[in-house]
Amino acid sequence: MIDIRRIRNETEAVKAALARRGLDVSEIDRLLEDDAATRQAAGRRDEVRARVKELSRQVGALRKAGDTAGAEAAAAESRTLGEDERRFDAEADALAAKVRDALLVIPNLPAEDAPDGASEADNRPVRWWSSPVLPLGEDGVPHPEAHQSVPHWDIGTELGILDLERGAKLSGSMFPVYRGLGARLLRALINYALDQQGDDYEEIRPPTLVRTETMISTGHLPKFIDDAYHLERDDLWAIPTAEVPLTSMGRDEILNESDLPMRLTAYTPCFRREAGSAGRDTRGLLRVHEFDKVELFAYATPEQAAGIHADMLARSEAVLQALGLTYRVVDLCTGDLGQSSARTFDLEAYAPGCGMWLEVSSVSWFSDYQARRANVRYRPEGGGAPAFVHTLNGSAMGWPRTWAALVETHRRPDGGIDVPEVLRPLVRADVISAG
């Protein structure tokens, strides 16, 4: 969440920043009214408390001195004040809860240099990279060969490596089954990406079911409750991304600055209900309820954040390049930025069979928005008060769409799939062909 003090002290600047997201900023004024009322109520309560404490001390002292009547009188006065204390406390608590609830659903302030815009349509492609087997045309879009123009759902059936019907039988639509070399290709992708991060990023295997508090820390709750799978009986949530458990690794902790940046990487399944997205770009692997992803994550000082952001982006791009996929880097505009993010670059791989740019990675800088929710701080080296860390994360990659772009891009005239060089040892095949 945003620092309430910043909203108080730099109200107009905060409003202007939120307005860039297309937010109705009148709610900020209401929030500030509640905030002022909260502090007033807390002040009243604290005064009464101080008085009660003072009287209580007197009761003890008077009793010890044998002045029973005096002690009784002081106790009686304190008792009366107790009613005020309870009332003021309830009042302050209710107001504080109201302020917190409002704060939890207010999105992060976009970075200065995030491009302005109202929607996805205003996102700004900033860079292209083209694969030798799928060069970009003059018009900025690849023009695939005929053998590359087959969508992955057809390729999957052709080669017996993707079985959507069986997936639907087991779990419903948007739950794919990978088979044979298709499954091995997926596993190879995961292993390859994980291994690429080497010693810079500590490999983590977190739980995929987490507590409510863990989901709140990243901003996935309370606002996006309909997107998440919930296990009612145990009150646990299925994570939509490894970002969720990784961000909470340091929850309620104070890290040493010398430990920053703390960089983590994890492979996990990810679960998304995709409520309301039925029928929209959901064919094949374009949008699924359960998928595999490798994530990069970091806690950093504010000074380190920009460098880490660039490093994550470079690492994600390196994976796509090694896989020989044509992609573009898109700078998300303020209107399309996720709630918690200040700046996000998406990587979109071109899927020639579908004829679409597919979002396969999202690399984001969250400033201290998540750290404030999760209460992750660091102790500055030169001394001074603990400060909130910055969190960053990036996918490297979301695999179903990468898998789709890969099989479409590397489809040969004979219908087989050329396995990218780097995956061959892991797939234990150079070509995936039928039979």
Add this chain to the structure above:
RNA sequence: GGAGGGGUGGCAGAGCGGCCGAAUGCGAAGCUCUUGAAAAGCUUUGGGUUAAUAGCCCCGUGGGUUCAAAUCCCACCCCCUCCGCCA
């Protein structure tokens, strides 16, 4: 799932219902001494709110009892041990 034990500051570990935001030890920082280091001595050393080194809040979490709760009561969470079950 059953039985028992336990959750206090960076760590370890005390804490008759009032003088406890908390002894003591370790660790860390500063100073003295020293050519330097070690040792020794002295001092400092949790977080939050706030303009504040005022007041208030925080001893797993949430309730309750009381003039007064780290301390008593209730519920929940977590950890440990044993039994059961199990990949």
